[in-house]
Amino acid sequence: MMRLQGIAVSPGIAIGKAVVIGQDSFSIPREYVEADAVEQEVARFREALQVAAREIENNRDLVTKELGPKSGAIFQAHLEILEDPKIREDVESLIRNRQYSSEKAVSFVLRQFAEMFRRLPNPVIADRAYDVLDIERHLLRALLGQPHRSLYHLTSPAVVLARNLTPSEVANLDRKMVRGFATELGGPTSHTAIVAQGMGIPAVVGTGPFLTEVSGGDIVIVDGDRGIVIVRPDESTLREYEEEARAIRAFITELEKLRDLPAETLDGTRIEIYGNIEFPHEAALCLQNGAEGIGLYRTEFLYLGRSDLPSEEDHYQAYCEVIRIMGDRPVTIRTFDLGADKVPVQLGLEKEANPCLGLRSIRLALRYLPLFQTQLRAILRASVCGNVQVMFPMISTLAELRQTKLMWAEVMEDLAESHIPFRRDIPLGIMVEVPSVAVTIDRFLDEVDFISLGTNDLIQYVLAVDRTNRNVVNMYNATEPAILRLIHHVIQEASRKGVPVSLCGQMSSHPLHTMLLIGLGLRKFSVAAHSILEIKKVCRSVTVQQCEALAKRALEMDHARDVQALLREQLIKLIPAFSRIM
CATH class of the missing domain: 1.10.274.10 (PtsI, HPr-binding domain)
Known part of the structure; x- marks a missing residue:
């Protein structure tokens, strides 16, 4: 049995016979011409x-x-x-x-x-x-005149093993035959990983060299949750993974029964669960899983993967599509969060030494006002189609917030002068993801209609950890005491002033954190579509009193690992089926 550790890029368990694919080998018949x-x-x-x-x-x-x-x-x-x-x-x-x-x-x-x-x-x-x-x-x-590699024409279910697979190769895989794949090369942010996730194929990349030790037909397990590849597993390991795969399928079937039920705790407290989406078509899945609205509609996709800038009509159509799908449910549109690792080539931005602290998000919007105005006009026009809210990302000072609101007001007046219909009562909110805002949140609450905790960036800024840097990513931890205290502080202040608060970072999508967040006072989650039913399951299995007792213990701890151990213990004790993803 050979066990390899790679990078988990697409979840799930795949078990099957190996099909080993080497790199394309092109023999160039001639190097020069007359x-x-x-x-x-x-x-x-x-x-x-x-x-x-x-x-x-x-x-x-x-x-x-x-x-x-x-x-x-x-x-x-x-x-x-x-x-x-x-x-x-x-x-x-x-x-x-x-x-x-x-x-x-x-x-x-x-x-x-x-x-x-x-x-x-x-x-x-x-x-x-x-x-x-x-x-x-x-x-x-x-x-x-050479055809594609034959991995698209498999005649029996298999696990594909390769040195590397390109995005087009993954996109052409037969999902009925390819149960999963593993590659020696690749990283978590590659396009190959993105396509695998979209296709729902369990995948592990970056294992390092191993193909020379594998033969076609060997039994292989690809664990897309833990980033593990096992070649020629022994009987006990194979049996363990087969049982685990069956348990996961059964648990998913059980979760689907919760779609139309409210996320209500055992003692009657209603928890709101909204969806996070990156593309319009994801709204339908959120609705299908029982989301009460869209808590975060990321809009960066409109700018990426194209050579020109999106027009006002491009924005308008993308927003209206989601608003129509959601009906009268609220849709929170976040203005573009470009920069850092999402750089639009159209702007020709100069390379920055530290892009996460540079010209990104609302700073970029206020630097390129015509770009920002185009998006704001489209949002306002789309507001007549349904229940729209607007959220501004990466706000760091009151002056920045006020400048942004001034721009919003100017665009409204331009539309009014042109007799273009829009709603004037659109709620405006901000992402709380910069420490300066979290620490002085009481000053910001007087100027917004709602707030949403963006823990992805908040964690990296509080802990001074680049979440895309493999050398320090192990230090990026949502349960560090400083993070928990900041979250608690923000929720308490928002509650005191009667301002709605949600949490839309990845932290809210993991059931490990659900009890803790409820205990800290959170009553509105905005999560990935595939996590809605899992979070709802936790909400319907606990009391607020249980959650508050858990949060109290967590806040008294000194180390993230102790908090994680506590959360894991309590969740598995409550819902044993979650032991798989812990």
Whole structure:
């Protein structure tokens, strides 16, 4: 039995026979062409460009149809790289000036391009090197007439093992046959990981070298929750995982019975559960799982994976789509949180030494006012379609909040002068994710209609830990005493002033934290769509008194690990089925 630890990127358990896929091996038949054949070779390259573009377009359309625009945008970005004039010019220059064959020129140019990405310090951007190599393979297949690797034509269920899989390869996997996959390379922020999550295929990446020790047909377990890959498991391990998989399926079936029931504690306290969404199509899943509204509608997707800036109409249609799906339920639209690891290429922003503390989010919006005004106009126009709220991210000072509200008022007046209908009574709120706001929250509560704790950023700023840095990510912990005390302080102050408060960070989506947050006074959760039923299950299994006693003990502890142990013990004691995800 061989046990490997990698990076969990898509949850679930997959058990099956291994199909081992090596890297594409392209044998370039000739490296140079005769001088009088140069133009013919250029024409052959251009024809390959068209073939590759059609192949990528088909991937884009297929993935967009099945998984939504988030995953489809990955392949639109591939298409834009393929159509980059610089790449075309460099390849054709090598053919004409050095008499390279098309295959040699394509491989030379795109591997240089990929290496440029690999050298970048930001791991999110560095992972784009795999996208460039995917494009190289498209072009070489077109030039050499070689078909795709045969992993798309499996005849029996299997677990795919590979050195690396590109986004297009994952998107073309047969979900009926591929139970899961594991790769030697890859990271948690890669596009391959995003596509796997969207397709619901259990996946582990970044295990390090192991393919030479695996044979096709070996039984393999991929644990997409813990990031574990087990090759040739012994009987007891295999039996344990099979039982675990059955238990998970049974638990999911049990949770589905809660869809139409309220999130009410055993002693009658009503807890509101809203959904977090990144793309319009996710609203339907939130509704299906019983969400009472959308507590966080992220809008960055409108700017990413495209070469131009979204128009006011693009914004308007995206907002109206969600508002119509949710009916009379509230939809909280967060203005764009661009910058840091979500950098729109259209703005040509200069590289920053510390982007998480730089020009991002509301700071970026107030620097690029026309960009901000376009979004605000669209939100106001869409407000007549339903129950809209607006939330501003990354506010750090009262002056910043007041400047933002002034801009909001100016846009309203512009619309009024143009006789464009909108609602004037839209509630305005802020994300509490910067320590300066959390500490002085009493000053901000007088100027907003609601607040939402954004724990993802709040944790990294309070603890001085970059949550995307693998070297310190183990220090990023939601149960550190300083975090718990800040959350408690914010909730207490909001309650004292009668201002609604929710929590929309990842912390709220994990059932481990539900009892603690209820005990700290939280009565409104905004969670990922797939977590709604789990959080509802916890709410309906406890009393507020139990939760307050738990929170009191947690606040008295000195170490995050002790808090986690306490929460785990109490949750599993209450609902043993949750032991799987602890």
